[in-house]
Amino acid sequence: MTPPALQWVRFLRNYGPLPTNSNLFDEHVNVALSQANVSPISLPTPYVDEMLAYVKTDNNGSLLIAGTAGDGKTYHARQLWLRLGGDEKKWAAREKIKTLELPGRSVIFVKDLSELKGPEGEKILNGLEQSVEGNENTTVYVIACNHGQILDRLRKSKDAEGVPSPLLAPVQNAFFQDGFEHPRLKVIDLSRSGHRQSLSAVIKAVMEHPEWDRCLSCELNQGERICPIAENRKRAIGLEDGGRFARRLGDLIEIARLNGAHLPVRDLLALAANLLLGHGHPSVKEGLMSCSDVVQIQDGDAVDQGSIYRNVFAANLPYRRAMARPVFKTLRSFGIGEETTNGVDGLLVYGSDDTRLRADFDQFVGADRVYGATREYLALQQHYLEGEEFVRLEEGASLFLDRLADQRQRLFFTLPDEVYSKYPFWNLTTFRFAGDYLRLLGSVVPGESKRMVEEKIRSRLVQGLNRVMTGLLLDNPDTVFIANSGGFTQSKISVLCESAVPSYRTGGMGMHIRWEKNGQRPCLDISVGGGNQGSVQFDLTPVRFEFLCRVAEGALPSSFSNECFEDLLAFKARLLRKAELVQTQGHGNEGDDDDTAEEHAGLGLTFIEIEQNGHGFLKRISVRNA
Template sequence: MDDSITRTLQTSVSPPASSWVRFLRSYGPTPNNASLFDEYVSAALAKAKVAPIRLNSPQLSNILERVSSGVPGSVLIAGTAGDGKTYHCRSLWSELGGEDRVWSDPEPIKKQSIDGGRIAIFVKDLSELSDEQGDEALSMLERSVLGEEDKEFLVLAANHGQILERLRSLGNRQGRSHPLRKLIQDAFLQSGSQHERLAVFDLSKTAHRHSLEESLDAVSRHPAWSNCLSCSLDMDGRVCPISENRRRLLGENDGRRMAKRLGDLVEIARYNGAHLPVRDLLALSANMILGHPTAREGLMSCSDIVRIQEAGSVENGSIYGNVFGANLPRRRTLSRPVFRVLTGFGIGEETSNAIDGLLVYGTDDSKLSDAFARLVASDAFYGATQSYLAAQRRYLEGDEGARLDEGASAFLKRMESQRQRLFFTLPETEPDFRFWDLTAFRFAGDYLETVAALVQRKAIAESARARLARGLNRIMSGLLLENTDKIFVASSGGFTHSKVSVLCDSELPARKVSGGLGMAIKLDEITGQPRIDITVVFGASDEVSLLLSPIRFEFLCRVAEGALPASFSNECLEDLMAFKARLLRQAELFRSGLELDGEPLPDDGTLYLNFIEIEHNGHGFSRPIAVRVGI
């Protein structure tokens, strides 16, 4: 850039969106992002003079409806840190006519009169109360829930473990088991379990994809971005990485592909048991747009843009790396649950031969050149940049040292960034380059499709069912069976956890038949996960079930395909072996019942066994063999 232009930009007035960007920056994963706490939002907004980031909250309308209905009893707003408990309390306070001035007072317990002569007592955070205040609030909650108090009711915000521990402690000091503890614990563990006089709103149960979409939209579609339209830092051939990242997040040219893929990752994480609070999702949204490793604390402000453009390092602020905290020190990345969860997918490290071949040889191989131009070279900012192409040439055409570990590190690092970008940009119409191959969960797409089919009460894909059946057969027998139409429940004759089991205890259809025998794949109503149900006895009502988390689903599918990476722990195998042991136990109990009820069999020293044998095509079958013993 010409020096005169640089000086003009540096001495001109602040860019038009600088106040908004500075405010958004405080939402990012900075070492001290106090503005993410609801208590500090109002002050920060007044200083920045921008509109607040607003999230639509379905729970807020439900809470307001409950309080306004006049139904006696209290309200518990529960969740983990960062779920927005205080935000919901403050919003409800305002909806009921409470004054902001009163809410800002340091007093932790506040009262508000509402229609019908009732009084709402607000406790915006149970942890702020002293032991004496906490006991008083919980006693008030007990009287309200048990029907001893109708005029006053409590609106209480608390973490799950916090309120359960307080109730346990209070009960112990009173020499009893507190009557509300089990009631509230059941409400946390069992969705829909509610007491008529205690409305529990668990914010941690909010769907992650919905929360993510709300956060991304609230940040990327904030009205203050309109100021960027007149910013000289993003016109006349200059590229502002902040504006570029926002445009890609909006996804107006690709149907919001990046937001959808990110939503898929968050859903897989949820089914694996991870919980991402709204606070973290907002931090992720801000980091995606503002992240750059050379900026202060890894987050850009408008004052950084000229320097970044001058240094030619716009590509280092790629939104595709910012998703995984590539702009942050490793310690800060690992301190945030959202980045720990997302980096756990291995995106950037995982790959396929086809994709790496494209990235390395795409410019020279005539068979790959069209795909390279379409998928890599078409992105001039974060794809085939001049620095990427130069590193690629050095890797391919340089001396031997350029391809050794140290010499190749620069290009390999760029390949990692390209894999991250391709995960979010590869179209579904590219059969040779599957974006899920760039993750540790290569069958995650099949998992989400299976869940969607079960939710809609449709049949799951036959390919998914076949892989699950083949994976089960291989794990339970330890043999490379290809059967997908039947399930072999195998044993080794005694030790159920043996890795190789050639004795067929039960041979079942891989699809439920009349009488209930066989395997069915259903949706678990509590967890929302798929579930394998197997009945080993014709006409029996008892089923042996196995919940399919994404990890277990991936494990079975990888085994079915004949390859299992060492990164998988033994936990999945142990879970499957325990499942097999329960199947064997159910069959054993049935046979024991037959022996008691039926005619005793003659004991002539003959032992009848069914051995699993394998045909040339890999399909197994059971062969009965009679063994004479004791002769």
Template sequence: MTSASPASPDTPAQAAAPASSWVRFLRSYGPTPSNTTLFDEYTVDALRKAKVAPIKLPSPELVRILAWADSGLPGSALIAGTAGDGKTYHCRSLWIHLGGSDADWAEKRGPVKELALGGGRVAVFVKDLTELNEQESDAVLGLLEQSVLGAEDRRFVVLVANHGQVLERLRDCGRRQGRAHPLRVPIQDAFLQRSAAPERLALFDLSRQSRGQAAEEVLTAVSSHPEWEKCSQCEWHGEGRVCPIFENRNRMLGAGDGGRVRLRLANLVEVSRLNGVRLPVRDLLALASNMVLGHPDAKEGLMTCAEVPKIQQRSATERASIYDNVFGANLGRRASSKPVFRALAAFGVGAETTNGVDGLLIYGADDPNLQEPFARLVGADQVYGATPSFLSELQRYLEGEEGARVDGGAGAFLRRIHSQRRRLYFTLPGDDPHYRYWSLTAFRFAGDYLDTMAALSAGRAISESTRSRLVRGLNRVMTGLLIENTDKLFVASSGGFTQSRISVLCDTEAAARRSGGVGMKVMLDAVSGRALIDVALLAGDEHSASFALTPIRFEFLSRVADGALPGSFSNECLEDMLAFKAKLLRKAELAKKLNSDDDEGQGDALTLRFIEVESSGHGYSKPVTVRTGQ
């Protein structure tokens, strides 16, 4: 990296930046050892000290909570979720809405607070169920029970708890009282099966929010905060100077790209959720702070306004790349200890690539056939793309200088290439046929998966190309053969209920499209919110087997359909598929028993059907009659 000369006479003298208080407040949300602002209990005090407006996030659940309070309906409320979902924030907002004060809320006199309302009613707020001892817990749960079951209308409870906490406390309370607590099973069913809660219990489950939508909302709220307007008065950006903090904020806001950064990060978060990895709002706020303020040379990896002049003088602005900060590159090894960065690291952005992308990055500046896309996709970004430092190291690498190809030189150049791949994931146009941004991740078919989820959620049919690819992948897993069929499924075995990976004995076939209650159907599971493959061999629920189609299983089937060996991508996915195959074989055996009357009269002959594959890849089942008598 080229070093900067000492500050020139026209360089402005260092002064307090107008937005420095806001930046320090935003930094307190970041992944630092002292990020207490991520806990609602400390937010009010931090806002008072910084003298800035809070980060306001839209919350449909908060609207519902306040509407319930305004309705005056009898009964109590349970605000549930996992750690970091904003339960305390929602509870505090309801407290303020009902007439409580911030000062009373902040008083540290225990987790139970009472608020007198009009008409003689009293709201009992429980900020944290885990802080109650057994006696206090039983008293609160007793009031909750009386309120929900209709025995108490004057006092009601607003309870905040994690899912497991409230269920455990209800179970323990019932055990101490020598009975099964009447609210435990209904609340558990409401959590796990999304059943209706008891009529007088207003249940607000914050964990049901779409994580992808939440990610977009967090990035929008942070990047559009009114405090950023003060940066227009700052002398450390403009007139040829680039403030990395303000540059990252603008890119998060969507300046020049229509919000690609927000949308594509939201896609990563949503795919993570559908794979079973939830990222609560607390983690998303930490991520947003890191994206804007991350720099490996800054204290704790997060910049303040005071550090910007030094970074500019060292010509180190490009090391603050928002595209690297998304994955915690500024944090070094510390990133692996943060759940949000572990989840995003699973996508391999920066490590995954294609020949086309690497050819563009390495040879694009000199190859006449690549100069136009290089100028458009790399050269146009003078801050984090084709910087003088990047072009200099690229030239040294191409010219074969020994220092650029061995030891630290090669590693430094590879880090730059990794950084450019990350940048391209967030900046490539979505309709570019030569460079597809999902190909820069380990989930190259994630875009098709999200399109499938959108179609199912809207009640539309999934695309035929996706259906065909899923059927081809399933057939290849079930048979172990390179079958190209997309019109039917072969339920095959090796002659027994084994998990043999090569199975040529066709037990039965199923149409690739559901008709008359028989065949394959891709549907939306109302409970999990994920896609589901359901295969029915005969009409009736008892003759079908289903399989949760998570993003990683979708990727597995898609790659197998395109020619990958099943075990080379994921042995875990392969085992899951073989377990699904075993379910179908059991259903096929049941169907055979029900149809056994059709086999009467065959005497001592047994007909087996073996799968044959033509040179074109088309498979078919060929009947072979075997004599079993004397």
């Protein structure tokens, strides 16, 4: 029997991480749809209504749809074309420039500015400039372009006197200044879209596509037969875990974004396809299943090699192919499968035999007979526990370690939140404090229900800051010490205190954790006095947060991340300069009598001393002239 979803799965497969994944390029999708005779994957286009209103409004200029490769620029342009009444067949034609006539004006679409070379490209840019700067209202340009490319073209586009295009400054400002507006140029920057929201939209569009209804009548997914494609889809949708898998995957994507990674929609589509179709069996072509592979996989008892939890990290692909994709390179950087804890490995290795762990093993491993307690895993586990020679051989040890890595990956996505104190799943990643960071983010991001920053998070940040800035094992949770070594601010040990401020903003002084609009992240704002004039900000990325928390827990600053250590030392130097400036301004406001008194009294130095319990306190010493 021909599987009823065969054509749909083949169509979806071309979105995956294949060398020839043409479906990831919008200009090829219509051809693939007609060949497969399936309905398209429809992704939300939240900016199209805004673009449509702008183009339809009289006396407006033109529109740029900007972003990086794979952000969906051409897709958005096509949706706008269709909403304006354009013909889909005309859009699919090969012309690089398309014109749509509206009452009283023409709309010129450029699907991709990079395709226009020489005079053709110059003509479009000149027309854009005339539309924006010359108040020409009969022609509207809608241009899809990459950031760097449009800026480079505008820099090179100079008039007879060698002056760059007047569009250069407003386009730059639109890219780099949040909220910038121009009266006759609308810039839609797709790279600013939140990755978590984009991932949710992609997962929903792919997993809930109506073509999956065909699988309901498929013999490969009936009775005791388990189709790995259908199983993966069920887990991605979250029918049994309430969406836990999607939330944890969204957390990883969000942490990556906040660390500076940009994952375009094209990459997220490749990830979604790989989640469903990835498989490590040698007979599966290029590591991505089609319906015709399922029978052989079932007969070979190899369903578990298509686990969605392995597919997140592209374990079904050769290493070089996986690392060539930014999304898989980013997800693999979390180290899930390699990082572990004694508690988790104890559960996975000894859980079936240890009466103290048996209930947890049955709940978190044994209950999953598809990707958890499979026959192969239980057999390898038994060989290990019985000390058989097989597991001491290189091949046997490797097989067992691979299965352990698979189970750690599965547990990261499946362990319930309520057992975190016993099995902290973030400890299975390189970002052990990522959960705390996400809660901190939820406390400061605008629009969320406001709640106070957790005291344990604030205290840990203060302890990490103090240990970096002083080089001492301080445990003070309520005071930030700004110290130097008496002349060299980069010294590892600094006991001369220039300023000590509270961990809460009080009377214009102290530490405040706030939302930083441009970076779209939390920010440490420490004021040493004088209100905003005396404050210094520090962008709190997840990796910097992790660094401070690890230092607070006892890690040596220079051994964890030299880059973060240098960033903190630079922050310390800025705080010292600000403290000196505030003190100088305050001193300048005092009268000459005070200066004379201080000179008579001698020089006062404030040192940080530490008690045995780790509590630091200040001790002032006066140095008098002989």
